[in-house]
Amino acid sequence: MENFNFYSPTEFVFGKGREMECGALVKKYGGTKVLIHYGSGSVVRSGLLDRVKKSLGEAGVAYVELGGVVPNPRDTKIYEGIELCRKEGVDFILSVGGGSCIDSSKGIAIGVPYDGDFWDFYTRKAEVTTALPIGTVLTIAAAGSEGSPGSVVTKEEGMLKRDVGSDLIRPRFSILNPELTCTLPAYQTACGATDIMAHVFERYFTNTKEVEITDRLCEAVLMTMIKETPRVIAEPSNYEARANIMWAGTVAHNDIVGVGRSQDWNSHMIEHELSGLYDCAHGAGLAVVMPSWMEYVMNHDVMRFAQMAVRVWGCEMNFENPEATAKEGINCFRKFLKSIGMPINFAELGAKEEDIPYLVETLGVGDGVRGGFMELRAEDVTNILKIAVDAKVR
């Protein structure tokens, strides 16, 4: 096991009706003037925004608001938020929405106290040393941003997707009410589930040996998702299934299932180019990229893929031909993705084969490499995307 630090100080407030506690929580964590940051009309239409305002009002906390965050959140909205916060003397950001809204809030939180351009943090030109505190009321189980130190933002000019990470932007509290996710359409639900599973797989495929505890914890989250996702697709308002998925989404990404081992993250890196270019849902992009990545890197450690097949997908181990078991596991993953309505190839995603050179170039791998499981050069990324072009369930 590799040395590690695990630090997840966020207070998670989980369950029915818990959004009514947001005012008291903002107050507990020192906020006096809040920016309520949200996305489109659904939080307005559902009445959630009104409940949040009521709770803030009852706690005597002042607020201003800024809506309009879009999936793959844009830098432009963050500039707007920074300006508003400075003008209004905001000292706490409350995100009401999904991962995009939280990531946008994190951008604002580090931008407000910074003299330069907040984008510097996303291009590694500056390091985060201070940030406004953040709280979240989560409405989509997916990104895990409610318990993570990361933020991914898209620069509108050129549609470049870049990320930043710092413990300073971990939310102080996150309110997780599974009821709020019950109205989510099946496609978005499935995209979220795929993202959750991908967060685990990025950690599961590792070169670190004998990390049984994190292996098993990864498998626990994956098996939960395999059981619960089809249930919510079939019965959107099944509270228990929604609750399991929502908590799994947080556990998948606060790093409790990833400590002590190398992690990969190449599938996420490649997918960011797809959703950057096509503005598709991140989960949908992952459904196309990740199984193709698995096929391509499988021979780097066949037994690890066989372990996934047996322990996660319940395949029989083929002791004479472990490679067959490994392949079967990957096929199970694609079959599962298809069954929950996800695209699994370029055509289903709306991507084009002829864009591959552009995608690879924008990724900027160059002669360099990244990935904690298997390092990839530009040519490897091209090959993975080629597999993805006409991938199908066997």
Next chain:
Amino acid sequence: MENFNFYSPTEFVFGKGREMECGALVKKYGGTKVLIHYGSGSVVRSGLLDRVKKSLGEAGVAYVELGGVVPNPRDTKIYEGIELCRKEGVDFILSVGGGSCIDSSKGIAIGVPYDGDFWDFYTRKAEVTTALPIGTVLTIAAAGSEGSPGSVVTKEEGMLKRDVGSDLIRPRFSILNPELTCTLPAYQTACGATDIMAHVFERYFTNTKEVEITDRLCEAVLMTMIKETPRVIAEPSNYEARANIMWAGTVAHNDIVGVGRSQDWNSHMIEHELSGLYDCAHGAGLAVVMPSWMEYVMNHDVMRFAQMAVRVWGCEMNFENPEATAKEGINCFRKFLKSIGMPINFAELGAKEEDIPYLVETLGVGDGVRGGFMELRAEDVTNILKIAVDAKVR
């Protein structure tokens, strides 16, 4: 799933050599004058105490020290610590040892700023509202106190074992270096492993339905312990196995595997009377009590015990007779405990059947009941202890 809060703000600093960071960590969390609290000679002999002092010295942090904590830590030592801290103006407690040492430190931490008798907190006469900050350098994987809000202390007069819980006594940081546990004798290692597994089982046996995510996380920790414990018994200095067990011990008790469900804790409650009376190791007491409790309560939910048998112990499901599978799982647990050198009945523990009435009386169940899986009356506790008298592997 039940509504819950999950809050685990401790910074875990895990791996080889990490104790050398304790000075910087104390400083980071605001300590300027430290009480180094430790147990017997082993931390002195191993040189650990010197390394801790060196690290504090390098960080410019002053310290006083108090050793002599014993297993089932006593109130008398805590009174001594409180007095010393007040006299010396200590503002941070650094525990260097196992769970007993941490629990004693927690007692001191809440006692120093309190005007009355610290024992009030353990008898529910007072509620914790403030405490000195605590850090730990862990030397035994067992109690999980390094990441928990709890403390269990024994009142020397009458050997009463009582507990307290508060987020205010969660350690600010905990340093977990598995190397420090490599010299631990096999018996203590096995006691620790039993305690870790018991912490999971107390959460696993629940009346809350459909909490797949925490079920699976519980099973992940248990399967890790089943794989790794025999390895460290056979090869005491196997770092990887020690590391898996050490992290499993923390995960087992910071409540990540227990949220959203009723929890039982009757086995712990019953065991506290055994270790109170006989001063035996807590893990050893649990090895005797817990499988007997399982036998007694099994029919309350046979399918849950069958699930444990199949998913945790790898038993084949007997579809015609689930009860047989459930029983087989419990037998596997006893067999496992015996294989790692644990006692499984009264004689092996050094307990006496004629003490049962006293044990039940001290427990003070009276007409009342406790336990989130199955409520127990005094007569039930008697029956469980009677099963434990001559329990054996089938």
